[in-house]
Amino acid sequence: MTIDIGIIRFPGSNCEFDAAEAITTLGGRATMLWHEDSSIGSVDAIVVPGGFAHGDYLRPGAIARFSPVMDAVRSFAAAGGPVIGICNGFQILTESGLLPGALQKNAGLKFRCEMAKLRVESTNSALTNQSALGSIISIPINHFEGNYTCDHETLALLRSEDRIVLRYLENPNGSMDDIAGVCSEGRNVVGLMPHPERACHELLGSVDGVSLMSSVLVAAGARITAS
């Protein structure tokens, strides 16, 4: 059966078709969901794509977290469903309380748009189960507010529970502990600033995103098999 990945569109999302393209290229089905939907239907995983949801007014993700669909996403995540937040999607998941911490303005106040080298720090997550531990992957970044911040207790917890799934080799934005991506306690909710969906074809300069996007399909498939 085809694995169905729901992609949530907010007013201002702009990476939803990149995500859909990557998912369908890898054999999944992409279902667009609207932020005003009260249900996510029967999708097997959720991607919250990048962009500028609700114009990023007030703070990135601050308004998106109140979109009706987010209640359904919270329930899905609580039931163990894979939820991946990419870039603005990561900001939305932290604002929603589905992931710890916050994304601040980049140190240096530069909008960073370039390839970034990442190290896979944990393969125990819905985003990295198909990656090799310690592998170095090249994935584009494209953000102004990607400076991961949390309190020291949270950072200690993330470290001790192996929840920092990706780190930058060269920190582009001032993120604490070089964090590029973190996962939830249940390891099914993952947020990252880099864009793996834009690194799934040789024409795009890197195929290193394939292992990450495939992991989402595998996590979704494993959940179907288990149920």
Added chain:
Amino acid sequence: MVFDVAVEVRLRSGVSDPQGATIERSLPALGFDGMSGVRVGKLIRFTIDAPDESTARGSVNDVCQRFLTNPVIEDAVITLTLHETVGATT
């Protein structure tokens, strides 16, 4: 009762402030000496209609906590003043 509300959203102490740091670094070059501790925040103004000040303050605290600030990195300084209406007799 209508109150004017001013919410100053500040980065919590200890949270790095890239904007403040950039402004601070540029001060000496512009000839401004002796200035330090620059922190950039935002000011949000609105009015609230509530039966009394304590109810108004409670609602404002709530909206700050849940929406206007991100408690992970920000806090709020709230100022409430009675709204003055032109021609009002009470």
